[in-house]
Amino acid sequence: MTRAGNDIDAAIDWLVRLQGPSVSDADWAEFDAWLSVSPENADAYDKVLVFDLEFGPLSRSIEPVVAARPDHDALVIPFRPARRAWLWSTGTALAAAFVAGAILVPMYGPGAARETVYSTGVGERKTVALEDGTRIDLNAASRISVRFTRGERHVVMGDSQAFFDVAKDPKRPFLIDAGDTRVRVVGTAFDVRRRDGSVAVAVQRGLVEVRPTTDRAAAPYRLKPGQGLSHVEGKAGARVAAVETGEITSWREGRLIYRDRPLSEIAGDMNRLFDRPVKLGDARAASMRLSGVLIVDRQDAMIGRLSNLLPVRATTTQDAVVIRAR
DSSP states (O other): OOHHHHHHHHHHHHHHHHTSTTOOHHHHHHHHHHHHHOHHHHHHHHHHHHHHHHHOOTTOOOEEOOEEOTTSSSEEOOEEOTTHHHHHHHHHHHHHHHHTTOOOOOOOOTTTSEEEEEEOOTTOOEEEEOTTSOEEEEOSSOEEEEEEOSSOEEEEESSEEEEEEOOOOTTSOEEEEETTEEEEESSOEEEEEEETTEEEEEEEESOEEEEESSOTTSOOEEEOTTEEEEEETTSSOOEEEEOOHHHHHGGGGTEEEEEEEEHHHHHHHHHHHOSSOEEEOSHHHHHOEEEEEEEOSOHHHHHHHHHHHSSEEEEEOSSOEEEEEO
């Protein structure tokens, strides 16, 4: 059998296994490892999903067989893999079609894909419940678009930050495009921040795949719970580091945690929380960096705490708060 045929057969087995009633976290971890072996594995799985959605569920690979017990007083209903032969033949046919260049992607009508835009204003947070059971917590001054099709769940992030608690659905991977970065999961909980030309991903639960959209041949980053990735848009590579669980949940609990972050970033975060803009008044202030925690409450109280953490002073006018080095 060809490599394509083997990939399709393996993808069918995974689809059946993940749809089983006894699927475990270990199964998901093993599936994640299989996906990471090569891009061909992920492509094969996506193609099997498309075929499954168009022509019938491959995962229903068992069907009941009714047999009378010897005493004829009851029925025994064992199960057997009645469609296994059909699945293998389907896999062979799929592989042949892919090798020949035929793409079995159904064309959906204009109403098949549903796109919805969710946004928050300055100082506003919002929780969105999607139709599949996924929950999204949107931070202040954020905008995302969500589109569901029969084969995938797709989010595009503008300038925004959001925490995703994704419902498991192996038939529809959950994809997030944030600038030149794509995040792919099946079911997990994680935070994505896209602000000022940078993307950061932090994982609370499950496994998350992150890859650049500009280079499909690049190996993806596979993030586990307690890991975070940071990337500057337009530049190659990314940095992966340990992240405390408290940091992942902090902004939803009214705390902003910074580790060696520029004061310009802190000012930007405040400008998403309050109507009166915060400005940096000199180069020395702009070059400062902060490691610390800011409690989110009143703007004047936050500015006061910032002045205790850094050698700065603030001047408040009717139009702005200007921070200068002291």
